[in-house]
Amino acid sequence: MLSWTITFLVIALIAAVLGFGGIAGAAAGIAKILFFVFLVLLIVSAITGAIRKNG
Template sequence: MLHYAVVFFIIALVAALFGFGGIAAGAASIAQVLFFLFLIVAVVSLVVGLVRGK
């Protein structure tokens, strides 16, 4: 999931470089959502791992 966030971030940078503002904004928002989903999944996974370890 983090990989897809990085890919969309790079797409946003390239689109912004060439002047496609709408595409850049869309790709950046997708990258932001995927990054936060990755963080949530990582924290939940960490908590579940700590609880099962006891």
């Protein structure tokens, strides 16, 4: 999922450089959403891993 975030971030940067503001904004928004989803899944995974090691 992190690779998708990086992909959309690169698309947003390229679109911004070329002057496509709407596409750049949409791609940056998608990248931001995917990043936060990835972050939540990482935290949940770390918590469940810690619980399994202790239990």
